[in-house]
Amino acid sequence: MQDILDDLERLCEDVDGYLEDDSDEGNSSEDSCDSEEDSSEEEGVLVWEADSSVSFKDSEKGRTLVEVPRSHIAFEDVQAQFECQWQHTPMPPTIHKVYRVTCSKQHIARFDRYRAEVGRRIGYADGNVIRCWHGTARACRVGDDSSRLTPCSRSDCSLCNVMKWSYDLSWSGKRRSWGRFGSGIYTSSTSSKAYDYVQERGGSRYSALLLNEVVAGNPLCLTDNCSSLKRPPSGYDSVQGVPGTDLNYDECVVYTDAAIRPVYLVLFR
Numbered sequence: 001m002q003d004i005l006d007d008l009e010r011l012c013e014d015v016d017g018y019l020e021d022d023s024d025e026g027n028s029s030e031d032s033c034d035s036e037e038d039s040s041e042e043e044g045v046l047v048w049e050a051d052s053s054v055s056f057k058d059s060e061k062g063r064t065l066v067e068v069p070r071s072h073i074a075f076e077d078v079q080a081q082f083e084c085q086w087q088h089t090p091m092p093p094t095i096h097k098v099y100r101v102t103c104s105k106q107h108i109a110r111f112d113r114y115r116a117e118v119g120r121r122i123g124y125a126d127g128n129v130i131r132c133w134h135g136t137a138r139a140c141r142v143g144d145d146s147s148r149l150t151p152c153s154r155s156d157c158s159l160c161n162v163m164k165w166s167y168d169l170s171w172s173g174k175r176r177s178w179g180r181f182g183s184g185i186y187t188s189s190t191s192s193k194a195y196d197y198v199q200e201r202g203g204s205r206y207s208a209l210l211l212n213e214v215v216a217g218n219p220l221c222l223t224d225n226c227s228s229l230k231r232p233p234s235g236y237d238s239v240q241g242v243p244g245t246d247l248n249y250d251e252c253v254v255y256t257d258a259a260i261r262p263v264y265l266v267l268f269r
């Protein structure tokens with residue numbers, strides 16, 4: 001599993017680097033299996049290679065969304081995580097599209113710095129990054145099909161705002177009251193739990209979830225509510241809500257914008 005994650009991370013960095021014309025990342029792992037990415041010499045053409053060669057054109061650099069071909073190992077990996085972690089109904093919904101999300105360069109740099117800082121402190125190189133789901137409001141139909149790749153600019157479209165700028169605690173707090181573990185950014189490893197927070201306001205027939213990288217660092221596991229938290233308890237970097245007394249499904253809460261970034265947008269029905 002770690003090999004796949006390492007490979008995905010490398011792939012994502014390759015894609016980010018290609019799209020942003022920025023090759024300053026150096027966190028590559030050893031060789032990959034079958035997901036080597038090869039950028040064509042032709043301007044604006046990105047080639048993904050999986051089981052069979054799959055290619056698509058991307059004429060815009062710095063795009064927020066890049067579709068992941070269904071045959072690519074990254075699609076299969078996201079799909080497996082989505083389906084395995086769907087607990088609310090016997091059968092998970094069917095995935096329609098998966099997109100790689102690249103939010104603002106500034107946020108990615110901030111996330112990387114935070115991850116490295118936490119990693120040094122806890123002696124775990126990647127800062128104990130985990131992938132968790134987040135559901136929110138979508139006021140448009142971004143991602144519904146391959147031609148809808150531009151996030152909208154509506155202020156009430158939380159999904160697009162997150163995809164462009166990543167998470168913003170100050171903004172989140174204005175939208176709703178804080179949750180059971182205080183004023184943090186809430187995610188879950190349970191895809192169906194995150195789905196509870198999805199609000200489709202744009203008339204789409206699909207639902208959208210974000211899969212995120214979350215720097216869990218040294219997490220404090222809690223079974224009881226602690227809604228007064230404004231930051232992680234001393235000595236910890238995040239709170240993991242463990243199902244039990246007050247909670248039916250897990251939650252992971254971080255208390256700084258730098259600790260999370262969206263990496264995939266998943267459309268399903």
Ligand SMILES: [Zn+2]
Pocket residue numbers: 138139140141142151152153154157159160161
């Ligand atoms: Zn939108």
